[in-house]
Amino acid sequence: MEKSIDEINRKIRDGSAVVVTAEDMPDIVSELGEEGALLEVDVVTTGTFGAMCSSGAFLNFGHADPPIRMERVWLNDVEAYAGIAAVDAYIGATQESTTEGINYGGAHVIEDLVSGKQIELRAISKGTDCYPRRTITTDLLLEDLNQAVMVNPRNAYQCYNAATNRSDRTLNTYMGTLLSNNGNISYSGAGLLSPIANDPHLSLIGSGVPIFLGGGRGVIVGEGTQSSPASGFSTLMVSGDLKSMNPEYLRAASITGYGVSLYVGLGIPLPVVNLDVVRNTSVRDEDLITSIVDYGVPRRDRPVVQTVTYAELKSGSVEINGEMIRTSSMSSYSRAKDVALEVKRLVEEGSYTLALPTLRITTEKRSHPMRETKQTPRVREIMNPAVVTITEDESVKTAARKLLKGETNHLPVIDANKKLVGIITTYDVSKSVLLDGDSLKVSEIMSRKVIVITPDEAVDVAAMRLEQHNISALPVVNSEYHVIGILNAVDLGKLFSKRWQS
Amino acid sequence: MKLFLTIQREALKRPLIAQVVLETGVLINVERAHIDSNEGWVLIDIPEKDMEQISNRLTELGVEVKKLENAILHDEHECVECGACLSICPQEVFSFDSDFHLVIREERCILCGRCVPACPHQALSIRQ
Numbered sequence: 001m002e003k004s005i006d007e008i009n010r011k012i013r014d015g016s017a018v019v020v021t022a023e024d025m026p027d028i029v030s031e032l033g034e035e036g037a038l039l040e041v042d043v044v045t046t047g048t049f050g051a052m053c054s055s056g057a058f059l060n061f062g063h064a065d066p067p068i069r070m071e072r073v074w075l076n077d078v079e080a081y082a083g084i085a086a087v088d089a090y091i092g093a094t095q096e097s098t099t100e101g102i103n104y105g106g107a108h109v110i111e112d113l114v115s116g117k118q119i120e121l122r123a124i125s126k127g128t129d130c131y132p133r134r135t136i137t138t139d140l141l142l143e144d145l146n147q148a149v150m151v152n153p154r155n156a157y158q159c160y161n162a163a164t165n166r167s168d169r170t171l172n173t174y175m176g177t178l179l180s181n182n183g184n185i186s187y188s189g190a191g192l193l194s195p196i197a198n199d200p201h202l203s204l205i206g207s208g209v210p211i212f213l214g215g216g217r218g219v220i221v222g223e224g225t226q227s228s229p230a231s232g233f234s235t236l237m238v239s240g241d242l243k244s245m246n247p248e249y250l251r252a253a254s255i256t257g258y259g260v261s262l263y264v265g266l267g268i269p270l271p272v273v274n275l276d277v278v279r280n281t282s283v284r285d286e287d288l289i290t291s292i293v294d295y296g297v298p299r300r301d302r303p304v305v306q307t308v309t310y311a312e313l314k315s316g317s318v319e320i321n322g323e324m325i326r327t328s329s330m331s332s333y334s335r336a337k338d339v340a341l342e343v344k345r346l347v348e349e350g351s352y353t354l355a356l357p358t359l360r361i362t363t364e365k366r367s368h369p370m371r372e373t374k375q376t377p378r379v380r381e382i383m384n385p386a387v388v389t390i391t392e393d394e395s396v397k398t399a400a401r402k403l404l405k406g407e408t409n410h411l412p413v414i415d416a417n418k419k420l421v422g423i424i425t426t427y428d429v430s431k432s433v434l435l436d437g438d439s440l441k442v443s444e445i446m447s448r449k450v451i452v453i454t455p456d457e458a459v460d461v462a463a464m465r466l467e468q469h470n471i472s473a474l475p476v477v478n479s480e481y482h483v484i485g486i487l488n489a490v491d492l493g494k495l496f497s498k499r500w501q502s
Numbered sequence: 503m504k505l506f507l508t509i510q511r512e513a514l515k516r517p518l519i520a521q522v523v524l525e526t527g528v529l530i531n532v533e534r535a536h537i538d539s540n541e542g543w544v545l546i547d548i549p550e551k552d553m554e555q556i557s558n559r560l561t562e563l564g565v566e567v568k569k570l571e572n573a574i575l576h577d578e579h580e581c582v583e584c585g586a587c588l589s590i591c592p593q594e595v596f597s598f599d600s601d602f603h604l605v606i607r608e609e610r611c612i613l614c615g616r617c618v619p620a621c622p623h624q625a626l627s628i629r630q
Contacts (some may be wrong), residue, residue, distance in 0.1 A: 176586045177620040184589035253622035326589035332582045334602040
């Protein structure tokens with residue numbers, strides 16, 4: 001049996017459609033069976049509410065008199081992209097204020113506009129015969145704009161990796177605060193309520209489908225940027241009229257140590273046209289699997305610690321290596337439920353009819369990493385391989401001699417197996433002179449906690465590590481923990497100044 | 503329950519808490535403390551029934567005693583109940599009820615302030 005979209009829309013219009021949320025669907029299918037659920041349910045509503053950094057809005061300001069061709073535009077000191085003719089700009093959610101930094105950004109401008117607050121526009125131009133004006137400053141409300149069209153290039157991720165941090169330092173990321181040594185796990189996504197999780201083959205979700213966006217009416221433009229349906233990470237590009245939206249469902253955020261983002265409420269009602277839809281919308285949190293990855297590794301491909309279901313993540317703690325680690329969510333499940341319930345209410349009211357995609361989104365695509373023609377330099381390329389080392393049992397006097405002869409300030413200390421066990425600096429040696437340095441051994445004065453780097457890490461990582469630990473050199477170690485070089489802050493400084501000049 | 507003790511410079515030199523434990527036999531749990539050259543403060547946790555006895559004795563010894571209440575300021579308008587605070591708090595002050603609404607058990611708070619920067623919506627602050 002199949003149901004046509006026209007039949008479902010007819011029921012919506014006459015108020016007889018049966019609408020349920022994706023949270024209720026699994027139990028309905030268990031109770032009625034798939035055929036029974038297809039007969040009973042007409043629409044399943046989905047919802048998500050989370051940080052969607054890749055969001056923004058096109059704004060049209062109308063012409064001033066005399067007119068100006070705005071080349072650079074600031075809204076409450078947040079720059080908007082104005083390289084689109086004379087009186088339009090795109091305000092991106094993550095752009096930060098030139099005066100307030102991370103505390104106020106494009107997302108806040110959008111939230112303020114939707115909340116009815118006044119925004120100050122500043123713009124500059126070089127002036128032309130047709131657009132003679134060079135500067136303008138004016139206060140604007142959302143209602144003063146001709147158009148305010150939200151266009152979000154990448155929203156509604158099908159699935160997102162959960163994050164933990166195995167390094168020994170607390171990290172501030174777009175996944176929130178990640179405590180050191182696997183101190184916590186942060187995840188995002190609404191699990192079984194998530195729109196694409198309920199239509200993983202994108203048979204109902206595609207171009208032209210009406211959606212609930214930020215409290216107003218929106219539409220799916222098509223495939224989102226970075227979308228990778230073949231690997232289970234589809235995204236959507238969506239659009240909607242900012243003037244129809246509601247600040248309850250559009251909330252600016254400042255994520256400490258990272259930047260600005262916009263929390264967007266997004267919901268998609270799915271017409272139950274056949275058994276495939278019944279099966280897909282009966283998905284449970286137990287069926288939705290994601291990976292916990294280690295954000296302590298500052299690389300594109302971070303190691304997977306283990307896989308996990310959304311049911312486990314939502315339970316509040318996940319077991320890693322026998323230890324229960326507490327979880328935090330960056331997205332709001334209670335608000336995602338509000339979105340799904342609000343969409344249900346709108347469809348039941350009869351004012352919200354559904355449509356099938358006018359254009360299907362391909363499911364074969366897999367997004368690939370950036371092609372880099374100039375590889376960022378690695379530690380191996382700028383380290384000094386002629387590193388002078390010392391063994392634990394040698395005297396401090398020998399260390400002093402080596403430091404002087406090697407014209408270095410750092411001596412990595414190795415054991416009998418040539419493994420790195422410590423480091424001493426000219427400072428350590430000077431200090432030991434005051435304590436009867438002649439009779440002391442290296443092992444008695446060395447620092448045992450050595451901050452190191454590996455040869456294949458990017459120099460940018462080395463620079464961050466030096467800064468974080470406030471040190472001036474890093475021993476370079478291989479997989480056996482043998483010292484194969486040393487990286488000095490001075491060499492790094494030279495490299496960076498050259499890179500920016502060229 | 504938790505008491506916030508402010509101790510002036512003169513009194514800092516004496517082992518006040520140890521003295522009160524010995525005198526009263528009440529087990530005092532020191533949860534946080536900060537002491538500098540001029541002043542110090544200590545956050546202690548004690549059984550509710552012993553509150554009056556401990557509070558009175560410490561006051562006699564020259565300590566300013568305040569009951570710790572409403573330590574966390576939660577801006578319900580800004581909060582979206584994401585739960586970023588849940589795993590950050592060492593005292594498990596924050597949790598979800600079965601409907602994923604945020605529950606705050608303020609009596610557990612030890613004023614560490616870790617939740618304040620962890621909130622993406624700036625909805626949490628600590629009462630000074």
